[in-house]
Amino acid sequence: MPALPRSTRESLGIALDHDSPLPDQIVTGIRDLVARGELRPGEPVPASRKLAGHLGVSRGTVETAYAQLAVEGYLLTRERSATIVDPDLPAALLRRAQAPAPPTVPRRPPRRLIDLRPGHGGDDPLRDPAFRRAWRDALDVDPGTTDPLGQPGARWAIADHLRLLRGMSVDPHDLIVTSGSRDGLRLLFASGLTGPIGVENPGFPGLRLAMSDRELIPFDVSTGLDIGRLSDLEGRAAAIVVTPNHQFPHGTTMPVSTRIALLTWAAEAGIVVIEDDYDSEARFQRTAVPTLFDLAGSMELDVDLVHIGTFSTLLTTAVSTGYVVARGGRFGTAMAEVRSSWGPAIAPVLQSAVAGYLESGGLRRRIARGRRRLRAAEAVVAEVGTLPGLVHEGRTLVIETSAREARRLQSELLERGIRVASLADGWSGDSAVRHGIVLAHSNVEASVLRRVLGEIRELGDGGA
Numbered sequence: 001m002p003a004l005p006r007s008t009r010e011s012l013g014i015a016l017d018h019d020s021p022l023p024d025q026i027v028t029g030i031r032d033l034v035a036r037g038e039l040r041p042g043e044p045v046p047a048s049r050k051l052a053g054h055l056g057v058s059r060g061t062v063e064t065a066y067a068q069l070a071v072e073g074y075l076l077t078r079e080r081s082a083t084i085v086d087p088d089l090p091a092a093l094l095r096r097a098q099a100p101a102p103p104t105v106p107r108r109p110p111r112r113l114i115d116l117r118p119g120h121g122g123d124d125p126l127r128d129p130a131f132r133r134a135w136r137d138a139l140d141v142d143p144g145t146t147d148p149l150g151q152p153g154a155r156w157a158i159a160d161h162l163r164l165l166r167g168m169s170v171d172p173h174d175l176i177v178t179s180g181s182r183d184g185l186r187l188l189f190a191s192g193l194t195g196p197i198g199v200e201n202p203g204f205p206g207l208r209l210a211m212s213d214r215e216l217i218p219f220d221v222s223t224g225l226d227i228g229r230l231s232d233l234e235g236r237a238a239a240i241v242v243t244p245n246h247q248f249p250h251g252t253t254m255p256v257s258t259r260i261a262l263l264t265w266a267a268e269a270g271i272v273v274i275e276d277d278y279d280s281e282a283r284f285q286r287t288a289v290p291t292l293f294d295l296a297g298s299m300e301l302d303v304d305l306v307h308i309g310t311f312s313t314l315l316t317t318a319v320s321t322g323y324v325v326a327r328g329g330r331f332g333t334a335m336a337e338v339r340s341s342w343g344p345a346i347a348p349v350l351q352s353a354v355a356g357y358l359e360s361g362g363l364r365r366r367i368a369r370g371r372r373r374l375r376a377a378e379a380v381v382a383e384v385g386t387l388p389g390l391v392h393e394g395r396t397l398v399i400e401t402s403a404r405e406a407r408r409l410q411s412e413l414l415e416r417g418i419r420v421a422s423l424a425d426g427w428s429g430d431s432a433v434r435h436g437i438v439l440a441h442s443n444v445e446a447s448v449l450r451r452v453l454g455e456i457r458e459l460g461d462g463g464a
């Protein structure tokens, strides 16, 4: 005896609405009946024409739903016989049928926020005509055989870009395309780099999260890197991650003398140096300082150095493209082997688009626009005058506050549609954490920045 009441046997008691596709609603309705035991294994479901008539939908809609349920294993369709609930319906499917419905995806995209978190936002590069042209061109050209290390066109274009904008001398054969700095780190770790890692304190929280399965040994760089303080890492750390060109979040640049001392120390201590050179090509600093990668090459030091770069800060995380460079050494070959077994980090067609954008000079022009915008942002900061706790360096504004005030500012700004980063997130939990908010102030036009700083001043006055 079917458990389904006679009155609803032909319509299955399914009520349809206009919020989701009709076949999906029929599928969910039948799964629920099975879950509640109202349709049992072996029992027939109504003929598709009949059910369609009862529900007021086309027969094709019901057939689509039945076909999906047959693929999922709920229904058994038989030649010239009624479709039935599969008599051998596995217990696992019965359990799945009982599982709560997946959360519905909101149809309307969330409100667009002013995103001032470093590494996010910026003027919308996807609307840059040069980038759009590069995309279209990439779709017109066969990307050729997929190379897991990166398409030759992309590797050559990136090496050229580094030569022109960073003064780096990179053999494209030593360069592997990644999906960003964090992907570069993961590739290195999978290539035999085991053991604890020394990390800057403060530093970019995203990198620290990407290494959360490692023992991390923080070293203080709040007043610059002091090589003397690195002795703590000797005999303990396998590698050290540094951002010599643009320390996060304070934006300081490591002087050449410190770079040389760091490389000499690492060579003697047998510690691998990971140079995170994010957005250095932009040369927002007044003077260009050679990379650790180039210095190590010219000093002919026996040091293992892996250079990690990304386009996610110069372009957008939506493009998620980066690279690692290792000139031979312990990891050059190992990383190539691992990447070959993993397959390409990003789609070859995206690599072609990025290569086209670099070759057309699009990124160079974007960087020039970014420099102009940084100057305009600096002018706004000067015009707004003193904000209590404001530390202004490089491409970020840091406003130091108490922990409570930082939380209040962050949440009240969010309520006003402005997203900023937390200074404390950059600090290791077990150190003397500093609190406040961090803003990549040149992410927005001067007029928007003026408004944001006005809001911060107003909120600051309110909290005082």
Ligand SMILES: Cc1ncc(COP(=O)(O)O)c(C=O)c1O
Binding pocket: 118, 119, 120, 179, 180, 181, 182, 183, 204, 206, 207, 243, 248, 276, 278, 309, 310, 311, 312, 313, 317, 322
């Ligand atoms: C120090 C540092 N490294 C790397 C990145 C970018 O990382 P990814 O390429 O993984 O997005 C950022 C972004 O702000 C950063 O601040």
